[in-house]
Amino acid sequence: MYQRISRKYFVEEKMKLIKLLLVSISLIFFAWMSPVQASPLAQVPTPPPQVQESETSPTALIRELAREYKPSGNLNYDRAKDQMFGIIDNKAGTVTDIYGGFSIRLTGDGDPSQQADRLGQNTEHVWPQSKGADKGNARADLHHLLPSRKDINSDRGNKPFSEIEDSSTEKWFRDDVRLSTIPSSKIDEFSESAFSRFEPREEVKGNIARAMFYFNTIYSDRANAVDPNYFKQQRQTLCQWNKQDPPDTAEIERSHAIAKFQGNENPFVLDATLAERTYCNS
Numbered sequence: 001m002y003q004r005i006s007r008k009y010f011v012e013e014k015m016k017l018i019k020l021l022l023v024s025i026s027l028i029f030f031a032w033m034s035p036v037q038a039s040p041l042a043q044v045p046t047p048p049p050q051v052q053e054s055e056t057s058p059t060a061l062i063r064e065l066a067r068e069y070k071p072s073g074n075l076n077y078d079r080a081k082d083q084m085f086g087i088i089d090n091k092a093g094t095v096t097d098i099y100g101g102f103s104i105r106l107t108g109d110g111d112p113s114q115q116a117d118r119l120g121q122n123t124e125h126v127w128p129q130s131k132g133a134d135k136g137n138a139r140a141d142l143h144h145l146l147p148s149r150k151d152i153n154s155d156r157g158n159k160p161f162s163e164i165e166d167s168s169t170e171k172w173f174r175d176d177v178r179l180s181t182i183p184s185s186k187i188d189e190f191s192e193s194a195f196s197r198f199e200p201r202e203e204v205k206g207n208i209a210r211a212m213f214y215f216n217t218i219y220s221d222r223a224n225a226v227d228p229n230y231f232k233q234q235r236q237t238l239c240q241w242n243k244q245d246p247p248d249t250a251e252i253e254r255s256h257a258i259a260k261f262q263g264n265e266n267p268f269v270l271d272a273t274l275a276e277r278t279y280c281n282s
Contacts, residue, residue: 072263075140086112098146099191124148127215128158132222162197206245209238210268239280
């Protein structure tokens with residue numbers, strides 16, 4: 001009895017092993033023949049290269065920046081000027097103009113922009129009012145407004161930014177000085193003006209370029225409606241300035257301070273690569 005049971009047991013076990021082996025072979029063969037079906041967790045293929053390039057094209061990126069970084073509400077020009085002279089560009093009571101480095105001391109009493117005006121400074125629109133920055137948010141956006149010595153602001157007007165040969169420069173501005181001849185020293189600290197061009201001092205050229213990139217991105221419709229060639233004729237020069245004078249701590253902190261007031265940053269200050277990826281890659 002014992003022997004018959006043992007023999008039957010081993011026969012049954014042998015048959016089970018044979019069936020298991022056959023099933024395993026079938027599964028392996030099926031997986032080998034159908035690798036995609038056998039992998040239900042296979043990753044989704046990445047988009048074609050041409051789609052990725054299209055999504056990050058300069059034009060698409062500019063549109064995305066305009067959507068993401070436009071001011072969150074309606075801006076008021078008078079409030080913006082007071083904010084600029086009273087807080088954003090006020091360093092312990094001192095405000096320094098962008099083009100000449102001319103400083104004034106505000107007492108903190110009364111309207112700061114009016115007090116600045118009496119002391120010889122007013123508000124420079126880096127993108128000129130006559131070229132599309134004459135009303136609405138375009139006029140009051142602090143990312144392209146800066147303190148300026150009044151006579152320099154007037155002289156710059158709507159002249160496009162450019163490099164100017166020293167021999168062609170008609171006026172030189174530094175601190176409270178205006179010269180009609182080439183300076184004998186500290187020449188890089190002077191802004192220069194010619195008949196139809198304006199060159200800011202070396203230290204702030206990148207700041208000016210990034211303010212221009214910002215305006216042309218956020219307010220492109222207004223800019224192009226007035227003069228579609230205005231930015232184009234300056235683009236290469238601005239790209240050069242952006243590269244040679246990258247954002248420093250003061251410029252980044254200024255963008256942060258403006259964001260607290262009007263709700264948006266200047267992305268070209270926050271990310272130094274944006275200019276190359278939008279306006280300066282051709």
